Amino acid sequence: MNTYTHTHAHTDAAASGAAARLTREYLKGLPAGCAPERSCQTSALAGDIYGSAFLTRPVFFGRGESRELGARLSGLYDLLLTLPQRLHDGDLRAFTAALGWSPEQIAATLRPDGRPRELPRSARADLYREEDGFRLLELNGGSPLGGWDIALLNEALLREPYTASFAQEHRLDFTDGIDVLRNLWHESFPGPDPSTNPVVALLEWPESYPVMERHLRRMAGLLAAHGVEAVPCHLGQVEYRADGIHVAGRRIDVVHRWFVINDVVTAGDAALLAPLSEAADRGLVHLFTPLENEVYGTKAALALLSDQRNRSLFDRAELEVIDVLLPWTRLVRDEKVEVAGERVDLLRHALAHREDLVLKASSSHSGLDVLAGWETSADEWAGRISAAVDGPYILQRRVRPVAEDFPAPGGGPVEPAVLTWGVFLAGRGYGGAYLRGTTDLDSGVISSGRGGRLGTLFLCDDGEETP
Known part of the structure; x- marks a missing residue:
């Protein structure tokens, strides 16, 4: 029996209410030969880590929808932060070990006495x-996040006259990730003016x-335009002095x-990082963000939230937060699990439902180390599942996005x-978003390396859709 019943749908329900109406209106009025993506190909985002392929129109998103999604993501993040206490009586070392982190990574991440840090x-x-709402594939915690500079793409799109006129007529705006980042720094490190x-x-x-140097220098330029002096560098260039760190x-x-x-x-890598962590813990520098943030951004942590055996640890409202956002996700173990109300052998289930599952490394990013079962032969899938047992890997239900x-x-x-x-959680709410898109509707990963196009969105007023 197929326990996963979601199928592809091509529907304007991908955007609801006013956003769907605006999309139809935008496409209906698009002049012949108008290609807003051309203005993006000459923008500062073209090249290096983002590539030079861009979505051919902006995406619209209701302001109310953005606030609701931000609140849901904040609620889920709150639950992730409580996992060490709920599962290991607050023992961070036991928690990170359960996530599959190595001793070197644990030593580099946690304080020697194991006390948790207050995390940005x-x-x-x-x-x-999906047809009934957003589903979370992964949550990347911390600061090394692609897309802080996505407003460059909004500005490029607005150089195209039709898009600019449409945005003005419908009072569209966008979130500047650099402003979001500056606000996060101030919120995370209160005290200075x-x-x-x-x-x-x-x-x-x-x-x-x-x-990464070219990307960091572009970030430094954007920050300079906001009055912030930024110095691109690497860890080997940091000098530690009595009054703090210098570059x-x-x-x-x-x-x-x-x-x-x-x-x-x-161990040498951990030793390279140790002086920076010590300086931050002593208050000599503000570290945005410590590696400890990544403890809560692993796919293994999401698997612990999803695991049926842990549901008794959460109240009804908390379970609703989990169930609304998170697809079925499990650590790869040779054990029984629950799927659609049935107790099944996980490994046998994985082999029988290859086309409905994705295998992912728990700490990977940017679509790396992701194996889509429907793009993989049965023999290769079986071998990869076997090799993943008891390692830092998760299985996740295939999510089929609407087009x-x-x-x-x-x-x-x-x-x-x-x-x-890619939706940012900034503090306790929505902090902007950037998008990747592809016309390969069955793609296991949407990335620039596999033909994905970079895009951005504009926020619109929410309202009832007109006939």
Whole structure:
């Protein structure tokens, strides 16, 4: 019996109410040959980590919808933060070990005495939109998040006259991620005068810095336009002094971390990071964000929320938060699990329902280490499932997003495409979003490496759809 019954749907229900109406109106009025994506291809976002392929129109999203989604994501994040207490009596070391982190990663992440830090509330949720609402694929916690600079794409789209006129007529606006980021810094580190901008280190891992340097320098330029001095650098360039940390002769107030937990592999890596963590714990610098944030951004943590055996730990309202957003997700273990009310052997279930499941590494990002069962042969799938048992991997129900209409590149005829929504959680609410889209409606991963197109959205007034 197929326990997963969702199917593809091509429907304007992908956007509800006013957003759906605006999409139809936008497409109906689009002049022949008008291709707003061309203005994006000359923008500052083109190239390096984002590629040069862009969605052929903006996406519209109701302001009320954005607030509701932000509140739901905040509620789910709250529950993730409580997992160490609910599952391990507050023992963070036991919790991170249960997530599959190595001793080196645990040593680099947690305080020596195991006390939890007060963590900034910064994350990006990657979601698909099914017919009945958004479903969470993963929640990337912390600061190394792609899309802070997505407003560059909104500005590029507004250089196209038709889009600019449409946005003005319908009072559309957008969220500037750089403003969101500055507000997060001020909210996370209260005390200094909020009108005083800090000196910020945009800090990468030494091996990753050559690839990321261009992106970090663009970020530094955007921050400079907001009055913030930012210094792109890597961890090997940091100098530790009695009064704090310094980079290129500048004393640093805030470190914006761009490296991730997977950069920490050896004891030497942990030792490289230790002085920065110690300086932050002593109050010599503000660290946005410590690696501890990533404890709550792993797919393994989502599996613990989804696990039927843990449902008794949550009240009815908390379970509703989980059930509304999170598809069936489990750690890969040789054990019995519950699927659609039945107790089944997980590994046998995985083999029998390959086309309805995705195998993911629990700490990967950017669509890496994701294996879609429907894109994989039965033999390869069986081998990969076997190799994943008791490792840092999860199985997740396949989420089938509804499609939206987009003009073909260059102003061609309308064609359906599906989207990944990268929605920022900033504090306790919505902090903007960036999108990836593809016309391959059965794609296991929507990424630039697999033909995905980058996009952005404009916020509109919510209202009832007119006939």
